[in-house]
Amino acid sequence: MSITSAKTGSTSLSLALENNFMEPIASTLVGSGGSGAIEFNDIPQTYKHLQIRCISRPNEAGSSGAQYLYLRINTDAGTNYSRHFLAGEGSTPVTQGAASQNEIRAGYQMRNGYAANIYAVAVIDILDYTNTNKYKTTRSLGGFDSNGAGYAALGSGLWMNTNSINSLTFLCEVGNFVQHTRFSLYGIKG
Numbered sequence: 001m002s003i004t005s006a007k008t009g010s011t012s013l014s015l016a017l018e019n020n021f022m023e024p025i026a027s028t029l030v031g032s033g034g035s036g037a038i039e040f041n042d043i044p045q046t047y048k049h050l051q052i053r054c055i056s057r058p059n060e061a062g063s064s065g066a067q068y069l070y071l072r073i074n075t076d077a078g079t080n081y082s083r084h085f086l087a088g089e090g091s092t093p094v095t096q097g098a099a100s101q102n103e104i105r106a107g108y109q110m111r112n113g114y115a116a117n118i119y120a121v122a123v124i125d126i127l128d129y130t131n132t133n134k135y136k137t138t139r140s141l142g143g144f145d146s147n148g149a150g151y152a153a154l155g156s157g158l159w160m161n162t163n164s165i166n167s168l169t170f171l172c173e174v175g176n177f178v179q180h181t182r183f184s185l186y187g188i189k190g
Helices: 012-018
Strands: 022-029 037-040 049-056 066-073 081-089 092-101 104-110 120-127 136-146 149-159 168-172 182-188
Touching (some): 022 037, 037 182, 049 104, 049 168, 066 120, 081 104, 104 149
Antiparallel strands (some): 022 182, 037 168, 049 182, 066 168, 081 092, 081 149, 120 136, 136 149
């Protein structure tokens, strides 16, 4: 089924491209030395929402399991964040909620000692990031698979600040991001 614009007669795909619903803003690829943080600074204030798409892996040498992908907004490391998380590890559900945190849990990553060359994925939405009349909310979906073992997770976060968002910092729970980790930032018009 194709949606056609009454205004232009365009199909849904050409209409989306014509109206620039989603535009790439920036992308970063981690080199051979690894990186302690992924940062997007001077984010344009011309979009309605932001979306981050990433593939990531930490260099933590833990033998199994997962660690969190953390997000901080506008370099705020204070206890101004709340979060909720729902994850599945095989048949075992994991739920979490916490207030007064110093970051948002934006996804899971596989520990480096778990299995070779497997990266986690995440899509993170930041809603109404320029609205100075409300706190900022995030939602995330992601996980990883290692030949039948792994995690899938849904998360939401709250930054209790009304400032417009102009920078994002992504961190590993432990260690640094390894080579070939990639984060891409997109702007959504509305």
